Amino acid sequence: MNYSEFFKFLRKWRDARRNPPASAWPREITLDSKAWEGIQRLYNLTRMDGHEYETSFFFAEGETFLTTPLRGSRQQVTSSHSMSIKYEIDQRKRVYYRNIILDGRVVSKSAIKPAQMAQGGQLGFLFNVHTHPEHKNSEDKTTYSFFSDTDIRSLLAANATVSGLVTDSFWLVCKTDAAISKVGEVGEELLYAISEKAFGGEQYLDDLIKENMSRWGLVFYRGAFRKPLVRVN
Numbered sequence: 001m002n003y004s005e006f007f008k009f010l011r012k013w014r015d016a017r018r019n020p021p022a023s024a025w026p027r028e029i030t031l032d033s034k035a036w037e038g039i040q041r042l043y044n045l046t047r048m049d050g051h052e053y054e055t056s057f058f059f060a061e062g063e064t065f066l067t068t069p070l071r072g073s074r075q076q077v078t079s080s081h082s083m084s085i086k087y088e089i090d091q092r093k094r095v096y097y098r099n100i101i102l103d104g105r106v107v108s109k110s111a112i113k114p115a116q117m118a119q120g121g122q123l124g125f126l127f128n129v130h131t132h133p134e135h136k137n138s139e140d141k142t143t144y145s146f147f148s149d150t151d152i153r154s155l156l157a158a159n160a161t162v163s164g165l166v167t168d169s170f171w172l173v174c175k176t177d178a179a180i181s182k183v184g185e186v187g188e189e190l191l192y193a194i195s196e197k198a199f200g201g202e203q204y205l206d207d208l209i210k211e212n213m214s215r216w217g218l219v220f221y222r223g224a225f226r227k228p229l230v231r232v233n
């Protein structure tokens with residue numbers, strides 16, 4: 001599934017006010033180069049100061065737009081963002097301009113043909129992404145933790161269907177129509193155990209996700225930077 005299909009897929013289910021069943025989630029998802037630039041930038045920020053960073057991805061007219069990265073926040077930021085399209089006409093030059101506005105700031109301005117004005121409608125929130133800093137394990141290998149209980153809790157409580165995590169690869173966690181409503185104590189321990197596995201060297205990480213996360217009604221994707229995201233479970 002390419003990026004614009006993925007956006008349409010998310011929007012279709014959001015409009016239906018339901019989460020897709022596990023069977024509807026594609027085997028692979030491809031992001032565009034602008035999304036990867038944003039992911040790389042977030043990764044670099046975390047490499048520099050060891051803090052978590054967070055940003056929201058929006059999609060408009062076939063392109064990705066990102067909100068300014070937030071440093072060290074654990075709050076959900078998705079609800080506080082807004083995106084809109086505003087058209088301008090330069091009467092003198094007889095040119096139409098399309099302004100894409102994210103959080104009150106013009107992030108893109110392009111000249112368009114009048115016919116393109118009618119198309120519109122292709123914009124909205126995609127998902128929120130945050131980073132986890134690296135961790136050195138006992139063998140001095142660089143490893144990363146998995147989604148934390150706070151991460152999964154925020155996703156379950158939010159309107160969003162998907163949430164992203166940047167380590168040295170990119171993860172997506174997606175809700176299905178069978179997603180659990182909350183993470184209990186047992187769930188908290190399980191997520192902690194998965195992170196411990198990841199710190200150790202993640203040999204059995206995929207198995208652990210396959211075994212447990214389908215029961216939670218969550219679907220995970222993982223991809224190396226600039227490669228397709230592949231469904232894990």
Ligand SMILES: [Zn+2]
Pocket residue numbers: 130131132147148151
């Ligand atoms: Zn996290």
